Amino acid sequence: MAYKEVLRVEIQEVVRRWQAGASQRQIAEGTGLSRATVRKYLSAAVQEGIAPDGPAASEEQLSRLAGISRAGPRQVETPVEDSLAPWADQIYQWLTGDRLKVTRIQELLEARGCTVSYTSLRRFIRKRNWGRRSARTVRMADTDPGEVAEVDFGRLGMITDPATGKRRVVWALIIVLSYSRHCFVWPTHSQKLEDVIAGLEAAWAFFGGVPRYLVIDNFPAAVAGADPLHPRLTRGFLEYSQHRGFVADPARVRHPKDKPKVERSVSYVRERLFKGGDFQGLAHLRNEAQRWCLEVAGQRIHGTTRRKPLPVFQDEERHALLPWDGEPYEITHWRTAKVHPDHHVACQYALYSVPSSSCPPGQRVEIRLDSKLVRIYHRGKLVKAHQRQARGGRSTDPDDYPAELSAYTMKAPDRIKRSAALHGPAVGEFAERLFDDRHPWSKIRQGHKLIRLGDRYTPQRLDAACQRALAVDLIDVNRVERILVQALEQEAMPQLPLPIPAGRFARPGSVFALAAGGRS
Template sequence: MVFWARQVIDNVGGDPADNTVRNDEVVGSIPTSYLFLGQARRRLSGFVALLSYSRDMYLEFFFEQVLENFLCGLVHAFEHWKGAPRVLVEDNLRSAVLERRGTQIVFHPRLLELCAHYHCIPRPCQVRAPQQKGRVERAIRFVRDSFWAGRSFITLEEFNRQAWQWCEQVANRRRWPGDDRLTVAEAFAQEQPRLLPLPAHPFNTERILPVRAHKTIYVRFDLNDYSVPPQAVGRPLTLVASDQRVRILDGTQEIARHVRSYDRRQEILDPAHAQAVPESEALLDAAFARGESAAQQTLQLLKLLDLYGVEALRRAIRQALERDTPRSSSVAFLLRQQAASSSTPPPVDLSRHPAAQAIDLAPHDLETYDELAHHDHDKNDNSHE
């Protein structure tokens, strides 16, 4: 596998008057960097975090270089160290710095939220100041030469287990540059009590996106499709993704939960979602065989699902198939028949029309009806005279 590296660290450094920023003078500061590894089906990105004093290293691999993974790497590093650094030294990575003009910096709001959660200070490296990045660049070179060479793995979980084992058994057993009588692990034992204590709950790094299942029971995320209940088709939904799972919410209610797939073009299906209206597939196949548009038939069925619900739609589809009339128009006719034979009118779904739900009708003064009744009574009395 071909290795290629690209440096994309993040953060400022020190007093602008200083020509050199010595990060090891700030106990608990942490240079961070990304490292691209390989040309696999999904390109791996290696997250490297290094405590500047002890050189204790945390290494984790991700499939994407997105903000959520950058924050996730930081959270996992803090948990590994059982403490948070006081200063977060970074290199103007877009995940950390949105804009910079001289010493004026606009940090990403999510990074500021993480720093506030752990009470640490973000401090980007100065532009064109390679002396501030030397330690983490050497750490990346060390990862490339010592860990990556000849490494084989099947899953990302297995690869990360190997990375953490390598950090413990190799990286942190090397001699500490500050005193060759100590190892990095022994220097870290001196540094760890000076780290900030962790809060009761870790920072939430989940990725949150608006999604919608348009014509099927699937929503698309990261090149894969995840199923939702048929009742949610066409509604605005919220997808919440971590590195392990994908959850789909309708408002505040969780309606689907899946194990996250890092494959491509896969349909991740909850069998309960498919069983909600399994007959629809048979009807669509039969309609398409008779020259009907599958897209139009699907759209009409979705509208009927919104109006009548799953159970009524299932009964009508079965009847249409039994009568050998596999069309959405036949299903609609049968649903109207069902509604007419019942004592209740067909339901009207207003979920897509919030303005209609917000209409307020002023109550009518009932005295008007009393006046009409008295008026009719007076007319009847006059007619008898």
């Protein structure tokens, strides 16, 4: 026969009828209890000092009488207890010190001559609270309206991309407001920072505001370092949270109870929205998800609050959210790079120059990218800004190179001419004559050598050597170098002989030409 617990009010009725003069048979018939049960409680009442003609039972006396039939597990001793008792210390050591599984402990005991079943051994361990205790749950206090929202990613399944005809995985970014339980679902193909921010921006537009705290999952686009006490957000997501005014609070890894309100929503969205549906691409799925949040999820009776989420949100929570301006957010990315020996940093498959004076090669810099600009920071200070380049592109500022390398690195005749003019007027004129050619690019190396000669032999000597070369119309850098090596630029120019005057009776050569086909 199944065990039936006697309620406190039934015990009180037994005592009341007994004091009113009813017999045990009458009390049993009137209360529906057996005579043995009535007899047991009346005997206990007498031991508690309750008399048939005395005052009514007190609260303390009734509490002690109710403890007689208190339900609980029966402590039944079995023969296995006697066989395992001598091994209790060894079992405890295996379980806590060596951290062995119960199945392995059963094998070790059997090898030592103590044969017990797995169930009996587990019961022996559980009775002494040596194993893992069952998890306890407590109900958390409800949050204020508009204070907290929880975010989680969940895999929905596969849909066909209408552009390519291929099947692709679809994820759902789910945002649940903790107070009203009103939710928003944003299907996406990836979990990059652009997709996360796009989903959150769509959620703020859907809710008409922003919550003050956002409990997020540890997806890489938002969390750079998952730590239970000091989580570290990515620079891009941290800037977004600062721009919108909410505080991001990452949940602990493998702790679904840190965000319980959204955790159960993943399977709910998958079962009620996605499975069995026919979606013509991602855009169609997003439209259907928004309609579903309003007409299905928002109008259901929530299992915990027993209220409809959408009316609660509209009446009590919408006005408590932070204002949302509706302006599109410019997504930024942060990268860390090392300055290369060529005074450039690589970012997103493009090269950008940095000033050699403040960021020499080997230094670490932080790079902030948006849709138009690339800003480079060194120790928190902005050192350079470039227009963003496409993959394989390069943005170089000649002034970022060291002064002694800028002329060489930039293959531009005009820049070489300006550098040569700084060594002297004759050097500048020599450079002008040098690049006065149909193919000035072919003279680039000679122009660089000309400037290096000024660094090696001083600008004064180079200017004198170029003046000497120009005097004889000698536009050759190698010959100018020979003048400097032999120190000929200081010698006086030799007097060239005067040209011989034309003869008085000299006749032109055409006079002696033969006419075609005969003598003249």
